[in-house]
Amino acid sequence: MKEFVVIHDYLVTEGIVGDWDGQEEIVAERVNEIYHTLYDLAEEDIETEVLEGLLALVWDTWIGQEALPEIETDDIYDWCRHLLDNREQHLQQD
Structure with missing residues (x-):
């Protein structure tokens, strides 16, 4: 159940995202978005476990992507929608 997942446990700060050549703030904002x-x-x-698994994929998928500072809100929405729609496939890859 969604209400058992505390989203604030996943949110990141500039210090957590690593070195992004001065773009750490925007990268942290994008990851949190x-x-x-x-x-x-x-x-x-x-299911709580499913949502937690999907949230874990955010960091694994995005933190190394050079395009992260430039990603647009529409693209974030589309990726999240795709992830939810194809959750079985993505969670089996773990």
């Missing part, structure tokens, strides 16, 4: 969007889009009755 991805976390929030995914959480907001998840259905209320999603």
Whole structure:
């Protein structure tokens, strides 16, 4: 159940994202936007373990992507929607 997942446990700060050549603040904002969007889009009755697994994929997928500082909100929404729609496939890859 979604309400058992505390989104604030996943949010990052500039110090956590590593060196992004002065773009640490924007990178932290983008990662946090991805976390929030995914959480907001998840259905209320999603299994806690499934949501936690999907949230874990955010860091693993995005922290090394050079495009992260430039990603747009629409692209974040689309990625989160895709992840939720294809959760079985993505969670099996773990």
